[in-house]
Amino acid sequence: MAFELIMLIFTLLNGFDTSAPNDHHLIATYVPIAQEQNGYLQLQQAGKKLVxxxxxxxxxxxxxxxxASQVCRQNAEALKYWQLGMKRPALQVPEVTGFDTNLTYLSSYRALARLASIQSRLHAExxxxxxxLDLAxxxxxxxxxxxxxxxxxINHxxxxxxxxxxxxxxxQIVHDHPMxxxxxxxxxxxxxEITITADGLKDALRTEYTISRNVVSTITSNHLNILNSDIPPILAKILPVxxxxxxxxxxxxxxxGALLENTNRRVHDRQRIEVKKPGIGSLIRGNFIGETMxxxxxxxxxxxxxxxxxxxTDLAFLRVQVAIKGFRTANNQAWPDTLQELVPQWINRLPEDPFSVPPAPINYSKKKRMLYSVGPDGIDNGGATLKQLQNKGAVVTQWYGVVDPSIVLDPTLLPKAPIK
Incomplete structure (x- = not known):
């Protein structure tokens, strides 16, 4: 009784909760697609067959x-199921509703993509x-x-x-092989035909919001075994307060809501969401755990x-690279002076660099034989080479201050020689 009284006093001192937010536009909507249209089950089988x-x-x-040949032979079943999945028009994973939703299937997706890349390289050689090219x-x-x-x-x-x-x-195929x-x-x-829009990201953000909302509801309703662990009774009473x-x-x-707004803006117009660290004020407001989460x-x-x-941007670089190779094939291996020479015969229009201010096409250096993007500071840095890719004459891609190359670029898959 004394403990409950203390908790009541603590609640009164810290005030009561506010009303629920108007968040209907943030709630994820999951519409299952027909199983015969979905490649998820085939990908599940492919993941299980990986060795x-x-x-x-x-x-x-x-x-x-x-x-590489040995690996592909050992994983022939995995590749078979992966390709069956690729023949389905859609790829929809199960609905994610909480932090405890099983996402182990994602661990195999990158390995399957790498396996298919190995098989593609073998075909090319x-x-x-x-x-x-079909596999790629x-x-x-x-x-x-x-x-x-x-x-x-995380799926996104x-x-x-x-x-x-x-x-x-x-x-690599375009660089290494005559076409x-x-x-x-x-x-x-x-x-x-490849289109990656913000719609999928918006759905992912709504899913993450819905997960966070569900977890908060679980905690505040005393159902605290969300991580499949036992919560001591005394803690179960304290946490909701x-x-x-x-x-x-x-x-x-x-x-x-702010993140969703950001998806509609260009890179340089996006607002960086700042979060204050929980402190004494969080305790006074009675929401230390909520603000910490x-x-x-x-x-x-x-x-x-x-x-x-x-x-x-990576896709844009690739299309321009293909256009440059077409130009050089038709012009005795001469390099274009500017990318405008590629339009419209080799590419219908020059792709825009989303990181440039004001909006402008991606950059090209004939001297360094490079395609590059300006950095988030809007400065044209001239297309200096990456340390991993200092191969004379190679055409490589670079963002300045935008991305860690070790994450986006796989040096082992990039060209070791100029475009042929």
Whole structure:
């Protein structure tokens, strides 16, 4: 009785909760698609058939044709199911409703993309560019469908990583193998059909908000075994007093609302969401736990918004690279003086650099044979090479201060020689 009285006094001193926020526009809507349209189950089977994940990574990092062939033979079943999944028009993962939702299937997605990349490289080295390009395009489709689907944010980000694996594979094919003008034109048409929009990211943010909302509701209703762990009874009574349900949900609603607004803005117009660290004020407001939860989560969300721009810029670089190769094939290997020479014969229009201010096409240095993007400061830095890619004459891509190259660019899959 005394404990309950103390808790009541504490609640009165800290005030009561606010009313629930108007957050209907932030609630995720999950509409299941027909099973025969969805490749998820086939991908599940592919993940279960994977063997020697470590060897897959080793082959990517230190290429060996013999070891690559062995890996593909060992994973023939995984590749078969993966390709069956790619034949389905959609890729929808199960609905994610809480932090305890099982997402283990994502651990195999990147490995499957890398495995398909290895198989694609083997096809290319054996002279079958059609199969090599088809597989690489499937990898891009694998990733972009995850990015455009209504899964969780981690699903969206894994999709982005898979998309880049496919992009890098095509980079290497275009650099390393002679291709006719007809082949290059056909490849550009296929690449032009790849669309990664903000809609999938918006769905992912709404899913994350819904998860946060559900977790807060669980905690404040004393159902505290959300992590499948036993909560001591005394703690089960204290915790709800240290968190205000509607105040906490309102914090998340304000943040996710701002993040959704950011998805409609260009990179340089986006607002960086700042979060104050919980302190004495949080205790006084009686929402220390709620503000702590909010403060832990939000910093990880800011950089996620820019990843679509990075992926689309990578796609833009690839299309321009294909156009440059077409130009050089038709002009005795001469390099264009400017990218405008590629329009409209080799590419219908020059892709825009989302990181430039004001909006402008991506940059090109004939002298350094590079395509590059300006940095978030809007300064044209001249396209200096990455340390990992200081191969004379190579065409590489670079963002200044925008992205860690080790995350987006896989040096082992990039060209080791100029465009042929």
């Amino acid at each position: 020697n994940d470590e060897t897959i990574t080793r082959v990517i990092q230190d290429w060996s044709g013999d070891l 054996q002279g079958d560019l059609k199969k090599a 395009m499937d990898i891009i489709g694998f990733g972009s469908r995850q990015q455009n689907a209504n899964g969780s944010l 980000l894994v999709g982005g990583a898979c998309t880049v694996i496919g992009i890098n594979r095509i980079h 006719s003008i007809q082949q290059l034109a056909a490849l550009d048409r296929r690449l032009a 240290m968190i205000k349900k509607h105040k906490t949900v309102s914090l998340f609603a304000e943040t996710y 909010h403060g832990m989560l939000v910093p990880a969300l800011n950089p996620a918004i820019d990843k679509i721009d990075r992926t689309n």
